[in-house]
Amino acid sequence: MFRGWLTGLLHALPSQCLVCHAWPAQPLCEACVNRFAQPRPRCQTCALALPAGVRQCGSCVKNPPALDLCLAAVSYAYPWSDLIVGYKFQQQSGRAGALALLLRSTPWVEPALDAADLVLPLPLSRARLRTRGFNQALLLARQLAPDKTEARLLLRIKDTPAQSSLMRTQRLDSVKDAFAVEPLLATQIKGARVVLVDDVMTSGASLFAAARVLRAAGAAHITGLVIARTE
DSSP: OHHHHHHHHHTSSOBOOTTTOOSSBOSSOHHHHHHHOOOOOBOTTTOOBOOTTOOSOHHHHHSOOSOSEEEEEEESOTTHHHHHHHHHHSSOGGGHHHHHHHHHTSTTHHHHHHHOSEEEEOOOOHHHHHHHSSOHHHHHHHHHOTTTBOSSSEEEOSOOOOGGGSOHHHHHHHTTTOEEEOGGGGGGTTTOEEEEEEEEESSSHHHHHHHHHHHHTTOSEEEEEEEEEOO
């Protein structure tokens, strides 16, 4: 069902495939999606790849995160890692539509977006936003659900080092108290079903920290949604 939905959209506008560079094709051609984006079993609360039949990883069983559900389209590997690096760090913000399309094709993403009251991008610090020029999570969220995206509600109140440069324990410590809910908009969270959007999930520290803040504000259900999950 989901792959069929994606295939229909892929035939809407001709261009060049970002992966194989076929022309004319779509931003992500059907052949590359079928080759590199096959669904795989993942932990239901952190999206870590798991053996078939296992629903939750040991870490989440021992220390359940504040996420009720976590969905990742692909693993952070070729070709997706290259596309995401270009998207975030090489001013290729135009890839947001193709990456959002990849996300929408992932099983259970459409139902999560349909059920959501709010779609919240993981915010960047002011310093990082100035350096990068845009929030990649916000562009994705607007592509996924423009009518439900709210960029002012979740705040980053502490700048943190790049998570990829830290060990797991350092990542967990670095994002402690990094997020807050905008007080003037906090009533929107109470009882809401929220989808929290980011591009890449490594340890999950940032998503988990943001989810805890939303849970404390009264969110009824929180789904984490990322393009790629590291192994």
